Amino acid sequence: MIETFQERYENRHEYAKQWKDKTGGKVLGYFCTYVPEEICYAAGVLPVRILGSHEPQDVTEPHIFAMYCPFCRDCLAQGLQGRYDYLDGIMIAQSCLHIRQAFTSWDLHVPTDWSYFLPMPHNVQSPRAVPYLVEELKVFKKALEVWTGNTITDDDLKRGIELVNRDRQLMKQVYELRKREEPPLSGLESMYMVVSSQLSDKEDHARLVEEALKELEDRTLGRPIGQRLIILGSEDDDHEFINMVESCGSTFVIDDHCTGTRYFWDEVSLNGGDPLTAIATRYVNRIPCPTKDWPLRTRLPHILGLAKDWDATGAVILQQKFCDPHELDIPAIKSALEEQGLTTLFLELDVTVPIGQFKTRVEAFLEILDEDDLF
Amino acid sequence: MAKYKTAPLKSWQRAKEIRTEYYQNYAVAHEKGGLRWAGGAWTFDAIPAGLGDDVYPITSEPYGATIAFQKDFSDRCLEATERAGYARDLCAYMRNYWGSIILNEYGWVDPGEERKPFPKPDFVWQDHICCSHAKWYQVVSDLEGGIPMYCIDVSVGPYEHTTEHGLEYLVGQMHDGIEWLEKTTGRKYDDEKLIEAVNNTCRSTSAWAKVCALNQAIPAPLEEKTMYSLYVLGTLQKSSKDVADFYEELLAEVQDRVDNQIAAVENEQVRVMTDTQPPWGFLRVFRYMASKYGCVSVGSLYTFALIGNWIWDDEGNFVPRPTPQSQGLVIKDRDQALRVLAEWELSKPEWQHFYHPKYKSDMMIQIAKDWKLDGVMLHYNRGCEGLSLGIAENRLAILDSGFPVMVFEGNMGDEREFDEARTTARIDSFMESLDVPKLN
Numbered sequence: 001m002i003e004t005f006q007e008r009y010e011n012r013h014e015y016a017k018q019w020k021d022k023t024g025g026k027v028l029g030y031f032c033t034y035v036p037e038e039i040c041y042a043a044g045v046l047p048v049r050i051l052g053s054h055e056p057q058d059v060t061e062p063h064i065f066a067m068y069c070p071f072c073r074d075c076l077a078q079g080l081q082g083r084y085d086y087l088d089g090i091m092i093a094q095s096c097l098h099i100r101q102a103f104t105s106w107d108l109h110v111p112t113d114w115s116y117f118l119p120m121p122h123n124v125q126s127p128r129a130v131p132y133l134v135e136e137l138k139v140f141k142k143a144l145e146v147w148t149g150n151t152i153t154d155d156d157l158k159r160g161i162e163l164v165n166r167d168r169q170l171m172k173q174v175y176e177l178r179k180r181e182e183p184p185l186s187g188l189e190s191m192y193m194v195v196s197s198q199l200s201d202k203e204d205h206a207r208l209v210e211e212a213l214k215e216l217e218d219r220t221l222g223r224p225i226g227q228r229l230i231i232l233g234s235e236d237d238d239h240e241f242i243n244m245v246e247s248c249g250s251t252f253v254i255d256d257h258c259t260g261t262r263y264f265w266d267e268v269s270l271n272g273g274d275p276l277t278a279i280a281t282r283y284v285n286r287i288p289c290p291t292k293d294w295p296l297r298t299r300l301p302h303i304l305g306l307a308k309d310w311d312a313t314g315a316v317i318l319q320q321k322f323c324d325p326h327e328l329d330i331p332a333i334k335s336a337l338e339e340q341g342l343t344t345l346f347l348e349l350d351v352t353v354p355i356g357q358f359k360t361r362v363e364a365f366l367e368i369l370d371e372d373d374l375f
Numbered sequence: 376m377a378k379y380k381t382a383p384l385k386s387w388q389r390a391k392e393i394r395t396e397y398y399q400n401y402a403v404a405h406e407k408g409g410l411r412w413a414g415g416a417w418t419f420d421a422i423p424a425g426l427g428d429d430v431y432p433i434t435s436e437p438y439g440a441t442i443a444f445q446k447d448f449s450d451r452c453l454e455a456t457e458r459a460g461y462a463r464d465l466c467a468y469m470r471n472y473w474g475s476i477i478l479n480e481y482g483w484v485d486p487g488e489e490r491k492p493f494p495k496p497d498f499v500w501q502d503h504i505c506c507s508h509a510k511w512y513q514v515v516s517d518l519e520g521g522i523p524m525y526c527i528d529v530s531v532g533p534y535e536h537t538t539e540h541g542l543e544y545l546v547g548q549m550h551d552g553i554e555w556l557e558k559t560t561g562r563k564y565d566d567e568k569l570i571e572a573v574n575n576t577c578r579s580t581s582a583w584a585k586v587c588a589l590n591q592a593i594p595a596p597l598e599e600k601t602m603y604s605l606y607v608l609g610t611l612q613k614s615s616k617d618v619a620d621f622y623e624e625l626l627a628e629v630q631d632r633v634d635n636q637i638a639a640v641e642n643e644q645v646r647v648m649t650d651t652q653p654p655w656g657f658l659r660v661f662r663y664m665a666s667k668y669g670c671v672s673v674g675s676l677y678t679f680a681l682i683g684n685w686i687w688d689d690e691g692n693f694v695p696r697p698t699p700q701s702q703g704l705v706i707k708d709r710d711q712a713l714r715v716l717a718e719w720e721l722s723k724p725e726w727q728h729f730y731h732p733k734y735k736s737d738m739m740i741q742i743a744k745d746w747k748l749d750g751v752m753l754h755y756n757r758g759c760e761g762l763s764l765g766i767a768e769n770r771l772a773i774l775d776s777g778f779p780v781m782v783f784e785g786n787m788g789d790e791r792e793f794d795e796a797r798t799t800a801r802i803d804s805f806m807e808s809l810d811v812p813k814l815n
Contacts, residue, residue: 065767067464067757094530096506097729097764104731105768117730121544122503123528128547132531135540294509295516295524322464324760328510331460332517 001215002189004208008196009237016048017086019201026088026148031075031103033198033258034093034120034289036137036279038268041202042152042160043144049198050075050084050102051237054352057081063105069098069320070351071235076102079110089114089147093283094122096291096325114147116140124284124292133280141276157275161268167202168264170209175261177216178253179310184219187231187252188242195237195259225251227369230307230342232256232333233318234326234349241353245316245362249370254310256303262287291325299329300336307342314369315344316362343369378669379594379638386625390605393621397611398441398483401431402494410560413496413515415508416610416681417723419527421572421716422549423500424614425564426556433496435511437610439468442475442482443655443788448490451478453789461514467758467788469511476518498559499524500552504729505761525555533730534722545717546710553709566709572614573712577684577698577719579613582622584683584695589629590673591746594638596629599649599672600661601639609682642669645749645811648742649675651756651763652787657795660802668806669814673746676739677762680724685738693741696722725762732765736772743778750779750809752802758786781805 008015016027028040029050040047052074059080060073078084079102090112092103107115118140121129141152174193177184185193193212197205226249231242237259246252255261268282293299307315315337319326334344345365347358404411409429414420416436423430443449452474457463459477461470475482481491499516501524503509509526516524527548531541557564583606590597597605605625608618631637647664649672654660664670679685686696699715706712720726728735743751751773756763773780783801786792806813 062771063767065755065763067755067760067763097760098506100729101765104733104765107731108733108768117532119530119532119541119730121528122506122509122530123526123548126528126548126551128544128551129528131547132540132544135538139538290510291506294503294513295526297513319462322760324462324465324507325510327462327465328507328514330462332513334460 001212002185005189005192005196005212008200009192012048012199013083013086015200016046019046020086027086029084029087029090031090031092031099032095033263034095034283035091035118036093036140036283037202038157038160038164038279039137039141039144039152040160041163042156043148043150045144045148046201049195050078050090051195052351053078053083054238054240056352060105063109064101067322068101069234069322070349071320072098072102074351075099076105079106084110087112089116091116091118093118093120095120095289096323098323116143120283122292124288125294125296125298129284130277130280133284134277137276137280154275157279158270161270161275161278163202163206165267167197167206167209168267170206170213171197171264173213174209174216175254182220182225183251183253184216184221186221186246187229187255188239188246190252190255191237191239191242191259194263198259198263221251224249227251227314227366228253228310228312229314229316230254230256230303230310230312231316231318232303233330234320234323235259236318236349238349238353240355241349241358244355244359248359248362249366250314252316253312254306256287256299256306258289261306262289289325290329293329297329297332300333303333304336304340307337307340312342314365315342317344317346318349319346320349377641379636379641379643381638381641382632384601384628386621386628387604389621389624390608393608393617394611395485398433399485401433402481402483402491404429404431405494411494411496412498412500413512414500415502415511417504418500418502419549419716419720420500420612421569421576421614422552423556424572425553425566425569426560426562427565427568432500432612434611435472436468437607438482439471439788440607440652440655442471443467443790445482446656446790448480448482449656449788449790453791464757466507466511466760467786469514471788473514473518476515495519496522498522499526500556501526503528504530504726507760523559525552527552529720529726530729531721533727533734537718537721542714542717542721545721546713549713549717550710566712569709570706570712571616573706573716574700575616575619576614576716577700579609579619579622580682580684580719581695581698581701582619582626583609584679584685586622586626586629587674587679587683588695589626589633592633593646593747594636594640594643595646595671595673596632596637596639597674598639598661598665599674599678600658602674602678603653603658606678606682613682640665640669640671642814643671644669645671645806645809646747647672647750647752648739648746648748649677650739650751650753650766650769651675651677652759653754654785654790654793655787656790657785657793657798660795660798663799664802667813668811670806670811672752673748676724676735676742679742680738684719684722685724686722693738693745728765729761732768732772735765736769739769739773740776740778743773743776748778750781750805752805753780753782755782755784756787757784757792758788779805779809
């Protein structure tokens with residue numbers, strides 16, 4: 001059952017094409033998890049996150065200067081290589097400059113019927129952010145209506161909210177199981193579950209998670225758990241890397257990633273109010289990407305809380321090379337984690353990672369943690 | 376025999392005085408009972424002006440560039456920042472600035488004096504459009520022991536799609552910011568001073584654009600190396616009366632140079648523009664271009680519009696934006712002042728490419744045509760993710776429009792990432808490809 005999520009991750013394009021054939025609906029590729037999927041579902045559109053393939057490429061060289069993050073270049077490469085030729089539209093919600101270049105170069109060079117830039121506010125700690133975003137969501141909703149030809153009613157929005165919330169609730173149940181002394185799933189399996197949600201129809205995904213939860217109730221990994229780790233930082237769906245770390249005698253039990261908790265942690269709280277206000281409030285108040293986490297670093301206490309509640313003993317801090325927003329938070333996060341008694345390992349990701357070299361560093365890191373256990 | 380007559384710029388001395396006074400005033404503010412604040416070059420400096428005439432800013436980017444020009448000190452600053460755990464690919468200006476805080480050494484040294492400790496600001500007043508603008512100042516606040524910080528998000532989309540709710544988002548943050556300033560400093564806010572500072576902001580940024588527009592003349596009255604020393608005043612304090620007055624005086628002088636065909640480069644025979652910040656420690660590259668090839672860089676979207684305000688007029692021309700005050704607007708109260716300021720700054724050309732490179736490509740191509748350029752030299756600047764954003768797409772668009780393009784890679788504030796010999800070799804090749812003969 002759990003393998004289904006990996007299959008979905010690996011066969012993302014086939015899945016989306018089949019969905020399109022089956023429903024006749026439009027598929028929208030999006031570049032950042034600040035895109036309000038609830039409104040897309042309300043419009044009958046399938047939102048799928050555009051991700052890279054972790055393969056060396058040179059097609060983006062003329063389009064994105066090499067000092068921008070490898071993730072954004074990997075994403076653009078997928079478009080330039082025609083792997084997303086089934087998309088009916090693309091969109092981005094304003095986040096970092098890096099991924100925005102993948103969106104704008106895609107807009108310029110990959111034929112697409114519809115593209116949309118949603119100016120998601122950055123100052124999410126200001127009381128002015130929600131009213132502003134509500135107005136932007138009205139504009140976005142209207143644009144979707146024109147594109148799809150479907151009128152989006154409040155009931156449609158509520159249905160979209162319930163659909164996405166349901167999946168979030170189920171994923172939180174999965175994460176609760178990871179608190180166990182013997183977590184029933186690995187960090188890699190968990191990553192596949194979250195990322196497959198970004199690539200699937202939520203109703204379909206939620207059904208799979210419900211079934212998986214039954215299996216997970218009595219499941220064990222069948223191997224020693226080893227060191228319990230938290231993984232955090234920039235976008236990371238590098239399965240080869242995660243698998244390597246876990247095969248060295250550890251288990252990722254929790255994360256702070258946009259391919260993990262940051263994606264699904266917060267729900268839309270409708271409470272009988274206006275659906276667009278509820279959606280705007282969720283996206284403004286969600287666990288932020290560091291580019292929006294100012295003037296206070298609200299992620300700091302959140303990360304420390306996750307590490308404590310999931311009983312992590314060490315932290316792997318990952319950063320996509322050149323990812324400025326994360327680079328600006330890492331010294332503070334590293335220091336705070338170490339003050340809480342966690343040993344940290346910092347690694348920089350590229351499109352492909354040097355597994356051999358990283359393995360040496362990970363083994364040394366785990367040895368330090370094992371020695372800590374002895375004394 | 377020179378092709379054109381040339382002469383030093385008469386305003387040069389005054390520009391130097393304004394810059395010197397700026398860094399001195401910031402340093403001694405506390406001695407006179409005043410306040411110090413830190414923020415970026417794009418911040419709404421007109422707003423803290425309402426706290427009084429004894430409130431002095433330091434803007435991080437020109438301060439970082441000032442350090443970059445002092446190579447030994449810059450190396451020490453960059454290394455101090457790296458030792459503190461900050462990545463080497465972060466904004467080079469800020470790495471210089473943070474290093475100066477960590478080392479507790481001020482980047483401004485008066486002639487004949489020892490380097491002094493870095494004067495700690497009382498608060499941070501910043502804006503945010505690049506995805507790390509506000510984050511820079513979290514680090515400043517961390518390094519300065521947690522000084523209070525306020526930041527305004529200006530990223531509401533391109534100017535041509537400005538909405539009322541987008542404007543309201545900015546103005547609302549500004550109103551909240553004034554309350555925050557009063558609470559943080561304990562001072563009463565003076566709306567009259569705000570209004571004057573907003574008027575100065577519009578005046579200085581419009582006048583600088585008009586100065587740059589005069590560079591369409593052949594021969595060009597200014598070259599970019601000189602322009603760097605002039606536009607910088609707007610990055611220091613565009614809301615100050617001194618800066619606004621200076622640009623208006625400069626405009627008259629540059630007009631006189633155009634009328635009398637006084638050239639910046641006496642043997643001008645080829646005209647180019649650059650893009651993004653230059654490698655500040657290596658401005659002699661511009662002298663090399665001028666002396667060896669008679670090549671004048673007439674500026675760039677960066678020098679024209681980092682501070683200067685421009686607009687597309689109804690006929691599709693890219694022109695200096697006239698101030699609303701010059702068209703009869705009289706600001707009467709705080710809310711109106713903030714709305715004028717927000718709307719004015721949202722049209723800043725250097726904010727448009729943050730949403731799509733097409734906006735910048737269109738402006739650069741128009742400049743290439745109207746300033747009668749032979750080619751374009753793009754600085755792929757590893758030191759600034761904000762202004763290098765989309766630069767590869769700009770290159771493709773400019774090439775498509777028929778202008779030759781040369782790229783060179785470097786870093787505005789980290790000399791370790793600039794290869795001078797390789798760059799001059801590229802310039803030689805570029806000039807050869809443009810059929811530009813070497814000067815004897």
